[in-house]
Amino acid sequence: MTHAFRRAGFPTIADVAEHAEVSPATVSRVMNGRFAGEESVADRVRASATALGYRPSHLARSLALGRTGAIALVVPDLGNPAFQAVLAGLTRAAASDGYRVLVADSTESPGDEPDLASEVRHRCDALVLCAPRMPDDRLAALDAELSPLVLVNRERAGVPSVGIDYAGGIAQLAEHLIGLGHEHLAYVAGPEASVSDRHRRRGLDRVRESNPGVSIHELPGGATTDDGRRAADNVRQTGATAVLAFNDLVAIGLIDGLSALGVRVPDDVSVTGFDDVPFARYTAPALTTAAVPHERLGADAWDRMRALLRGEAPAPDELLPASVVVRASSGPRLRA
Amino acid sequence: MTHAFRRAGFPTIADVAEHAEVSPATVSRVMNGRFAGEESVADRVRASATALGYRPSHLARSLALGRTGAIALVVPDLGNPAFQAVLAGLTRAAASDGYRVLVADSTESPGDEPDLASEVRHRCDALVLCAPRMPDDRLAALDAELSPLVLVNRERAGVPSVGIDYAGGIAQLAEHLIGLGHEHLAYVAGPEASVSDRHRRRGLDRVRESNPGVSIHELPGGATTDDGRRAADNVRQTGATAVLAFNDLVAIGLIDGLSALGVRVPDDVSVTGFDDVPFARYTAPALTTAAVPHERLGADAWDRMRALLRGEAPAPDELLPASVVVRASSGPRLRA
DNA sequence: CCGCGTCGAGAAAGCGCTTTCTCGCCAGGA
DNA sequence: TCCTGGCGAGAAAGCGCTTTCTCGACGCGG
Numbered sequence: 001m002t003h004a005f006r007r008a009g010f011p012t013i014a015d016v017a018e019h020a021e022v023s024p025a026t027v028s029r030v031m032n033g034r035f036a037g038e039e040s041v042a043d044r045v046r047a048s049a050t051a052l053g054y055r056p057s058h059l060a061r062s063l064a065l066g067r068t069g070a071i072a073l074v075v076p077d078l079g080n081p082a083f084q085a086v087l088a089g090l091t092r093a094a095a096s097d098g099y100r101v102l103v104a105d106s107t108e109s110p111g112d113e114p115d116l117a118s119e120v121r122h123r124c125d126a127l128v129l130c131a132p133r134m135p136d137d138r139l140a141a142l143d144a145e146l147s148p149l150v151l152v153n154r155e156r157a158g159v160p161s162v163g164i165d166y167a168g169g170i171a172q173l174a175e176h177l178i179g180l181g182h183e184h185l186a187y188v189a190g191p192e193a194s195v196s197d198r199h200r201r202r203g204l205d206r207v208r209e210s211n212p213g214v215s216i217h218e219l220p221g222g223a224t225t226d227d228g229r230r231a232a233d234n235v236r237q238t239g240a241t242a243v244l245a246f247n248d249l250v251a252i253g254l255i256d257g258l259s260a261l262g263v264r265v266p267d268d269v270s271v272t273g274f275d276d277v278p279f280a281r282y283t284a285p286a287l288t289t290a291a292v293p294h295e296r297l298g299a300d301a302w303d304r305m306r307a308l309l310r311g312e313a314p315a316p317d318e319l320l321p322a323s324v325v326v327r328a329s330s331g332p333r334l335r336a
Numbered sequence: 337m338t339h340a341f342r343r344a345g346f347p348t349i350a351d352v353a354e355h356a357e358v359s360p361a362t363v364s365r366v367m368n369g370r371f372a373g374e375e376s377v378a379d380r381v382r383a384s385a386t387a388l389g390y391r392p393s394h395l396a397r398s399l400a401l402g403r404t405g406a407i408a409l410v411v412p413d414l415g416n417p418a419f420q421a422v423l424a425g426l427t428r429a430a431a432s433d434g435y436r437v438l439v440a441d442s443t444e445s446p447g448d449e450p451d452l453a454s455e456v457r458h459r460c461d462a463l464v465l466c467a468p469r470m471p472d473d474r475l476a477a478l479d480a481e482l483s484p485l486v487l488v489n490r491e492r493a494g495v496p497s498v499g500i501d502y503a504g505g506i507a508q509l510a511e512h513l514i515g516l517g518h519e520h521l522a523y524v525a526g527p528e529a530s531v532s533d534r535h536r537r538r539g540l541d542r543v544r545e546s547n548p549g550v551s552i553h554e555l556p557g558g559a560t561t562d563d564g565r566r567a568a569d570n571v572r573q574t575g576a577t578a579v580l581a582f583n584d585l586v587a588i589g590l591i592d593g594l595s596a597l598g599v600r601v602p603d604d605v606s607v608t609g610f611d612d613v614p615f616a617r618y619t620a621p622a623l624t625t626a627a628v629p630h631e632r633l634g635a636d637a638w639d640r641m642r643a644l645l646r647g648e649a650p651a652p653d654e655l656l657p658a659s660v661v662v663r664a665s666s667g668p669r670l671r672a
Numbered sequence: 673c674c675g676c677g678t679c680g681a682g683a684a685a686g687c688g689c690t691t692t693c694t695c696g697c698c699a700g701g702a
Numbered sequence: 703t704c705c706t707g708g709c710g711a712g713a714a715a716g717c718g719c720t721t722t723c724t725c726g727a728c729g730c731g732g
Contacts (some may be wrong), residue, residue, distance in 0.1 A: 012483075012717090012718055012719085013718060013719060013720095014719095022681075022682085023624045023681065023682045023683075024682090024718085024719075024720090025681075025682060025683080025721075026680095026681060026682075027683095028719065028720055028721085029681090029720090029721090031719095032675095032720085034720095034721095036679085036681095037679080037680045037681060038680070038681095041680085041681080052478065053481060054460075055454065055458055055481060056718085056719075057399075057458065057718050057719070058455070058458045058459050058689090059395060059398050059399045059404065059458075059716090059717085059718075059719090060399055060719040061394055061718080061719055061720080062395050062687095062719090063393075063395045063399055063687050063688070063689090063717090063718080063719075063720095064686080064687055064718075064719045064720045064721085065687085065719080065720070066687070068395065070459070072651070078414070078420055078423070079417065079420050079424070079614075081415065084414055084415050087414070087441075088415075088443075091441070091444070092444060095444070100455070100456075102438045102439075102440075102441075103345050103438075103439050104436070104438075105423075105424075106429070107424075108427070108428065108431070118391065119394070119436070120436075122391055122392075122393065122395075123394050123395070123406070123459075132701075141707095144389070145346075145389060145391060173705080177659075194730070217710080225614065225618075252615075254619050255618075256617075256618060278415075278561065279615045279618070281592075282561075282588050282591075282592060282615070282618075282619050282620070283619070283620065284618070284619065284620025284621070285620070320723030325704090348687090348688055348689085349688060349689060349690095350688080350689095358711075358712085359711065359712045359713075360688085360689075360690090360712090361688050361689095361690080361691075361711075361712060361713080361714095362693085362710095362711060362712075363689095364689065364690055365690090365691090365711090367689095368690085370690095370691095370712095371711095372709085372710075373709080373710045373711060374710075374711095377710085377711080392688085392689075393687090393689070395687085395688075395689090396687070396688030396689040396690090397688080397689055397690080398689090398717095399688080399689075399690095399717050399718070400685090400688075400689045400690045400691085400716080400717055401689080401690070401717085402717070408714090660710090
């Protein structure tokens with residue numbers, strides 16, 4: 001407290017060195033446990049550091065070391081619990097190797113997601129990118145620059161990725177509904193150009209092939225509760241007795257919208273979600289959905305990332321399965 | 337693509353300078369729009385930068401500039417939509433001044449929250465701290481080091497802060513329940529040592545004073561749905577006809593737990609939450625709660641922060657009001 | 673008694689960028 | 703013709719830290 005600092009800011013390694021009457025090199029070594037000399041010197045350095053309230057500058061350290069000890073995660077919507085789970089899994093896995101995770105959310109401006117990705121990437125050592133809506137060509141233009149890079153829910157040659165088998169999951173949900181006697185289904189789709197939406201549609205195509213008597217009407221939707229609520233009227237007009245929503249948020253909004261229109265779930269219409277977010281079990285009625293191992297997804301993404309950072313070969317791309325969870329929002333077809 | 341880079345990594349400003357046959361200084365100026373010389377030179381530099389795929393190192397730039405252009409936000413639980421809203425508000429406000437927000441979540445290890453805060457602080461220019469459970473003395477030991485610092489939901493002399501009037505909010509909720517005829521209330525408390533929990537208790541004390549005939553039983557709880565569910569049995573045993581939960585998550589879990597015990601909400605017991613998270617309207621029954629302007633909280637935090645960063649005097653501390661939202665989870669006292 | 677090995681700690685370069693200072697050059701006025 | 707002023711662009715220092723290299727001092731064997 002009795003010492004003047006160089007700038008308005010924090011004391012630097014030079015201040016500590018001066019205070020302890022040693023060289024900056026010695027302070028550095030002491031602070032990093034690489035000091036081999038006399039214990040009394042080390043003690044003096046530590047005492048000075050404490051006295052001055054010294055904190056090493058991460059910035060300078062990172063620059064000198066060439067590594068920051070942090071990786072970036074870009075997600076389209078942190079408000080979606082599914083991505084929070086990915087974040088949690090990634091953070092935990094990375095922490096066990098001494099890495100921090102910095103999150104950036106592109107909700108506000110999907111348009112400059114590439115910029116966002118590029119910027120946060122350059123604050124960190126690597127990037128885990130979850131950008132379902134980014135056009136392929138934008139991604140192609142970026143992937144070299146973003147490297148080391150791991151993709152979530154999206155594939156690209158030369159870039160390790162982990163993902164969910166949305167096609168299989170939605171197919172299972174559809175089969176579940178078909179098994180309940182439904183023949184006229186509707187699908188409230190995800191955001192335009194969403195890769196995982198394309199996967200779901202592909203899964204639905206397979207269902208159509210193996211169930212010739214079943215129709216699946218596709219409707220525009222989105223990824224949020226509001227999108228779901230807006231789709232309610234469209235859904236009613238299709239006359240479908242069962243609806244597959246893009247994800248749980250859409251399903252929740254949709255159920256709410258249907259209720260407002262006097263349509264009962266599941267008596268009049270069955271509704272399913274996707275993701276099994278924590279709230280899915282608390283909705284009215286509780287949501288039938290496909291459970292997705294999101295934390296595992298995050299952990300496995302780190303697995304690839306660690307290999308990349310070590311210069312090893314990452315594990316092959318992986319597609320984790322989703323599993324149907326039947327709750328109260330789906331039921332047998334009742335109306336003639 | 338035909339050029340070898342110095343390290344395995346990205347081309348540096350020196351590479352661009354060499355390629356364009358100018359000095360690094362000129363490249364720097366061109367890249368930052370501070371270049372005043374001949375346009376042809378600037379063009380050459382830009383061309384070289386593009387050709388090499390040059391991206392300025394944020395790290396080096398920050399070190400040289402003494403500012404990173406980012407601020408850190410530490411929250412206790414990103415899984416809680418309330419904190420997501422704060423994040424959203426802060427991010428948006430900061431973005432309008434050209435700042436990015438980096439989030440860190442201390443869910444995993446509340447114990448080293450101080451370390452976390454200190455570390456992310458030193459990656460950024462400033463810190464917005466939302467750490468309701470950090471002991472006062474730990475905070476006191478830290479606040480100089482963390483400066484510039486803005487606190488959320490917690491006050492400290494000399495540190496700007498913004499917060500919610502939890503005392504007033506919970507008092508209004510209690511009055512609402514009392515108005516419905518309830519006389520035996522219970523409060524499922526928040527985490528031990530949570531500052532905002534203390535505020536709520538204080539609000540309840542005021543209610544007790546002005547309503548001598550009313551009892552409010554305090555029960556241990558927590559901040560998550562699981563904590564709420566665990567409290568269900570305790571709640572039933574108190575015989576209370578109305579329960580104030582620490583927040584919406586706890587309320588949701590509690591309602592679920594009560595249902596499992598055969599207790600109906602609101603017929604047997606009324607339940608209220610706090611925060612009005614987006615899901616509160618979708619629960620069964622829809623949750624009576626206190627709406628909190630979380631985004632505003634984030635925006636106002638930035639307001640203080642901006643002043644701090646500019647060396648101006650921040651606006652005085654503020655306590656935003658919460659407002660009761662009556663939905664279906666609270667109803668008149670029915671049982672004798 | 674000299675030289676060599678060893679050990680403790682400092683000097684200095686370098687990480688990639690910014691910015692002040694400086695310098696060379698050219699045009700214009702005396 | 704000479705000097706001054708201004709302008710375009712480079713040299714170099716510096717941001718705070720790490721690390722290689724270096725050097726002086728000490729202790730030991732020959």
